[in-house]
Amino acid sequence: MGVNSKAILIGHITAPEIINALKEAFPHVQNYEVRSKGDWYQLTFKEPRQVGNRRLAVWPPESELSDYLDIYNGERTIVDLRSWGSDREIIESLAKQFGGYVSIADSEEWTAFEASSETMDALPPEDRLKINLAKILPLRQANILMELVDRQEDFDAVLAHMTEYAAKRERALSGPTL
Numbered sequence: 299m300g301v302n303s304k305a306i307l308i309g310h311i312t313a314p315e316i317i318n319a320l321k322e323a324f325p326h327v328q329n330y331e332v333r334s335k336g337d338w339y340q341l342t343f344k345e346p347r348q349v350g351n352r353r354l355a356v357w358p359p360e361s362e363l364s365d366y367l368d369i370y371n372g373e374r375t376i377v378d379l380r381s382w383g384s385d386r387e388i389i390e391s392l393a394k395q396f397g398g399y400v401s402i403a404d405s406e407e408w409t410a411f412e413a414s415s416e417t418m419d420a421l422p423p424e425d426r427l428k429i430n431l432a433k434i435l436p437l438r439q440a441n442i443l444m445e446l447v448d449r450q451e452d453f454d455a456v457l458a459h460m461t462e463y464a465a466k467r468e469r470a471l472s473g474p475t476l
Contacts, residue, residue: 303385304378306366307398308425310359311375323391337361346384354379369399369408369437372425397421397429408437
């Protein structure tokens with residue numbers, strides 16, 4: 299068993315959309331083959347920097363893959379690639395195009411990537427908030443805050459206390475007024 303890099307892409311991303319994103323990121327790689335593997339599929343293409351072929355495994359939302367639900371539990375497309383050559387560039391290019399979370403070389407750490415602006419605009423507000431929180435905080439902490447957001451009454455109470463704290467802190471930092 300090898301070491302893999304993977305991304306959780308937000309939304310239902312089709313094979314043509316993935317191929318177009320890869321062609322945009324790696325214009326010199328033009329030949330892509332899609333092979334169905336049941337509820338998932340494999341994209342085969344030339345490695346951008348070295349000799350050899352890449353096999354990108356793709357699980358669309360309808361595959362109902364239950365892995366990584368603790369990272370993101372909305373509609374998602376999961377991509378997985380062996381860790382060698384351009385794996386980081388390939389996986390990150392997809393996350394930058396569609397938005398999502400990346401783990402390089404089976405790391406336990408997931409990095410949030412904001413999608414291109416028009417893709418981000420199309421995301422539900424909760425997904426945009428989660429990506430933005432995960433860019434600031436470790437993903438597990440961002441998830442805890444997102445759980446709080448789902449509890450409106452508790453969220454409103456915390457927000458009121460944080461607003462009060464921020465105002466008092468600002469007054470303390472600005473010093474006494476004359």
